Amino acid sequence: MTQTYAISNDQRLRIAGLAAGAGLLTACAMTLFGASPLHYLPQTGFHLAAFLGAGSAGFVVADGFGRPGVRGLVRAALSAGVSTVLGAGLGAMYLVGPFEDMGAAALGAVVVADALLSGTITLKAWTVSMILLHLMAGRIRAAD
16 A cells, blocks of 8 residues: 655645745855855845745745655655755845846856855755754644
8 A cells, every 4th residue: 555645735835934944044054154156146135035935945845855764865855955946046036036137046046056065054054954844844744
């Protein structure tokens, strides 16, 4: 018998909220501990855009978090990567406007990738936030 691990809309929204928090934490680490290409993006509204972009991406990939076992861990790792790239792109588009420059999505992903690869504190903050997201998503799934 195959188990299904479908999540409800309420669970999806709660996991998206956790993802938004993870995005905000990563954005704070980026600005506090230096992301070299961050100066290409407008500073006003950066944290709000990161919060909204990560939350939007978290809503899309919420089903990948919180599953049990090794397969669940692999899915969570893949979902963390996808949500980070997607959230960074959406956040950059929210920041500069989607019709002004569609290249903002690619720039957002590059900014976050550079920050994660060049800043150990930023990478640690992102890793911890993704682990906590996965663990909390598992509790959200188990509670309902």
